[in-house]
Amino acid sequence: MRFSFAAGEHKFKCVQCGNCCYPGGLSLTPAERKEMSGYPEAVGKLSENLNPPFSHILVCEGRCPFLNDDMLCNIYNSRPGVCVSFPLTFTYSPQGELCVNFIRCPGTDVEDGEAVDEKFVEKTMVEVEKRNPGYFEELKRQRVQEHQLLSPFYSQAELTDFDSKQRFKERLAQLMILTAVDGRQFRSSCHAFLNLARQGIESEIRALGFGRGNRKTVLFEEDIARIEGRVEREIENNHEALSKEYEILIDQREREALRTGSCEIYWEGEVKKVKLEEQLETRSLTGKRVVVKASSVYLKREFSTAAFKTLVEHLAEALVRVDLSGFPMSTPTSVLLQVLGDYVNNLEIACYIYSQEGKIVPKDVATSVVNDYDTFFVLGGIHAEGTGAGLPQLR
Numbered sequence: 316m317r318f319s320f321a322a323g324e325h326k327f328k329c330v331q332c333g334n335c336c337y338p339g340g341l342s343l344t345p346a347e348r349k350e351m352s353g354y355p356e357a358v359g360k361l362s363e364n365l366n367p368p369f370s371h372i373l374v375c376e377g378r379c380p381f382l383n384d385d386m387l388c389n390i391y392n393s394r395p396g397v398c399v400s401f402p403l404t405f406t407y408s409p410q411g412e413l414c415v416n417f418i419r420c421p422g423t424d425v426e427d428g429e430a431v432d433e434k435f436v437e438k439t440m441v442e443v444e445k446r447n448p449g450y451f452e453e454l455k456r457q458r459v460q461e462h463q464l465l466s467p468f469y470s471q472a473e474l475t476d477f478d479s480k481q482r483f484k485e486r487l488a489q490l491m492i493l494t495a496v497d498g499r500q501f502r503s504s505c506h507a508f509l510n511l512a513r514q515g516i517e518s519e520i521r522a523l524g525f526g527r528g529n530r531k532t533v534l535f536e537e538d539i540a541r542i543e544g545r546v547e548r549e550i551e552n553n554h555e556a557l558s559k560e561y562e563i564l565i566d567q568r569e570r571e572a573l574r575t576g577s578c579e580i581y582w583e584g585e586v587k588k589v590k591l592e593e594q595l596e597t598r599s600l601t602g603k604r605v606v607v608k609a610s611s612v613y614l615k616r617e618f619s620t621a622a623f624k625t626l627v628e629h630l631a632e633a634l635v636r637v638d639l640s641g642f643p644m645s646t647p648t649s650v651l652l653q654v655l656g657d658y659v660n661n662l663e664i665a666c667y668i669y670s671q672e673g674k675i676v677p678k679d680v681a682t683s684v685v686n687d688y689d690t691f692f693v694l695g696g697i698h699a700e701g702t703g704a705g706l707p708q709l710r
């Protein structure tokens with residue numbers, strides 16, 4: 316078993332908030348899809364032919380059709396495996412190793428929660444099997460097969476083996492924790508890291524002779540070691556300067572907004588020109604009405620050291636996760652880095668909304684945001700990959 320999280324570090328107890336029932340889409344195995352097709356609520360919502368083992372999606376469009384108004388599941392006893400296992404997600408690597416992820420949600424670290432350790436994982440597996448006999452066998456059977464062992468590395472044009480790609484992401488995650496240091500603005504620091512990582516990978520791939528017109532398509536260990544070296548150098552040499560550049564841009568935009576009293580803001584899926592005093596309305600991830608002043612989400616705040624650390628560690632873990640934890644293994648790293656960039660913006664805006672008028676974002680706010688948004692990110696990510704849609708933005 317391979318865990319993408321530190322076993323035993325967190326606790327969990329479901330608080331029945333229903334957040335995990337507000338996904339973009341639910342991933343299903345072929346057998347579950349067959350069962351689902353018998354429910355009238357699922358008619359016209361079952362998409363096909365995605366990546367194994369979850370080769371189908373029940374399109375939920377922000378709220379599962381089986382969630383009732385009491386926040387209870389109408390098909391509780393025959394709900395899909397991903398619902399039973401939540402907040403854990405399971406997948407088999409091409410070599411047949413079971414990969415386990417732990418998704419943060421409002422039930423994470425509640426005081427009387429259970430430790431999320433190996434025992435917890437085994438207990439969850441038993442529960443899934445009880446509800447859905449043969450589930451793990453099916454996951455294993457449906458895993459990416461030997462002849463498909465190569466997975467896209469950066470774009471669909473370069474391939475590498477699953478383990479090398481995974482190791483690369485693990486190295487990148489460590490580097491992220493070391494680099495995206497407190498003392499910089501959260502958004503500029505993370506964007507600088509993600510953009511430099513992309514640039515480093517791209518330039519080295521080109522230098523290695525990959526790309527249009529070239530016949531080279533498979534990256535071997537030594538190629539990846541070169542890419543890693545290049546990414547490390549890019550980040551070491553340029554992270555500080557690039558974050559500073561982004562900070563200056565953000566500061567300039569803020570000064571201009573304060574001078575004119577208006578700003579441009581990305582809100583409900585579009586860029587809007589609004590007055591700083593204007594009240595903006597949106598819905599929370601679970602559909603509750605939220606009203607905020609434009610200035611309170613436009614003007615940056617400081618993050619406490621602990622809040623900064625919480626968010627960066629969370630992003631690093633998201634980078635490492637495989638398959639069901641948001642991105643099937645066929646997702647190229649370029650897509651992953653891009654989506655993480657969008658996610659950084661979502662996290663920051665959510666921290667501002669959650670901390671209301673406070674000047675500094677404290678750790679408990681960052682933790683609540685992670686616990687709410689991880690579910691959304693993971694489930695939205697699966698949906699985005701499955702349907703080709705972008706990651707849903709804060710609504």
Ligand code: SF4
Nearest residue numbers: 329330333335420422
């Ligand atoms: S999001 Fe977590 S706490 Fe909320 S209902 Fe789902 S499992 Fe329970």
Ligand code: SF4
Nearest residue numbers: 336379381382388398
């Ligand atoms: S099937 Fe049930 S448990 Fe699963 S997302 Fe829908 S309402 Fe929630």
